[in-house]
Amino acid sequence: MRDGENIRAVEALGVDWIGFIFYPPSKRYVDIVPSYLPKEAKRVGVFVNESRETIVDKATLFSLDIVQLHGDESPEFCQQLLNKQIKVIKAVGVATTFPSEKIIQYEGSCDYFLFDTQNSAHGGSGRKFDWNILQNYQGNTPFLLSGGIGPDDVLAIQEFTHPLCIGIDINSQFELSPANKEIQSIQQFLKSLKQ
Template sequence: MAPLIKVCGMTEAENIRKVEQQGVDMIGFIFYPKSPRCLCEIPGYLPAYAKRVGVFVNESKESIFMYADRFGLDYIQLHGNESPEYCRSLHNAGLHLIKAFSVSLPKDLLAVPAYNGVCDYYLFDTKTPQYGGSGNQFDWSLLHHYNGPTPFLLSGGINPYSAKAIKEFRHPYFAGIDINSRFETAPGIKDVERISNFLEELNSK
């Protein structure tokens, strides 16, 4: 089965429309003020076919509900130090969650099981001083220490030359990939041709 494709950090209406036309599964909008890809206002076009994902870092629940309603979000991606209890309360309110974890050592996966049952997906990203967006890839072999049951997306430094490695990656809970900075012409603006060529290679036999 082809992996899910999530394109994160989009900001501009026509760019969103063109990326969606490539057949991606999810488009992510960052609502973290310190991000260079922060979405400050509703763009003139929001995805009609791809799922809409809102990315938050240590945000209040009230704020998340407001954004979820205003932008018609399908998923809430949590990229901060949100606790399992916090995630459970959002889950119980009917929101679909993606919880991000930064990985550089096997011990970084020890916190993950506490979130089982309240997240639709996990997202494993490269550990950085900031919250994601490093443009660097972590050692995917560390994920052999993860044994489920929640499916996950791979993130962190995936670039136009990563297709071969993704096709060779094997894990029973691997669901898809998250691409961002390595497919940009400027922060928040994606290179549609680069994405199109990458997806073509990823889907080739």
């Protein structure tokens, strides 16, 4: 997100986390500090194959609570950030089978996983994967469900159960334009989820 008033309006809906994308090729790229930053919602910085120094600098400048890594960052790279007291979400692309071997490498090197639809653009595809694949996840790290989640997915989300799923990540299906969220659709979605 980039617009201060849009950020304020989304935060007022009671969301837990708000993301800022620091990946220059993204149409949602944030290059300057918005006029408003969340005070209640946690601030998440999204990075793709960025240097440790840049991540630390952005974490400081934006007072990030957590960083979400969407590239080819190694478990060692994630651990270096953890050692600097930076919380880490490691995004993992899921296609038609669960990537167990990859996940095992990252256990203990991140605070959360984010399971997203596998694609070459590092997320933001607006496409879903078969969530039933996640029943194969036997790790210890909590995770977020992501990938093309939209207003019509309320029932599927309510029916999805996994003891380590702590939340969902919404993005492109709730936008008026890149990085500009549609407040009414998010509000209705959250209300429907709670019913």
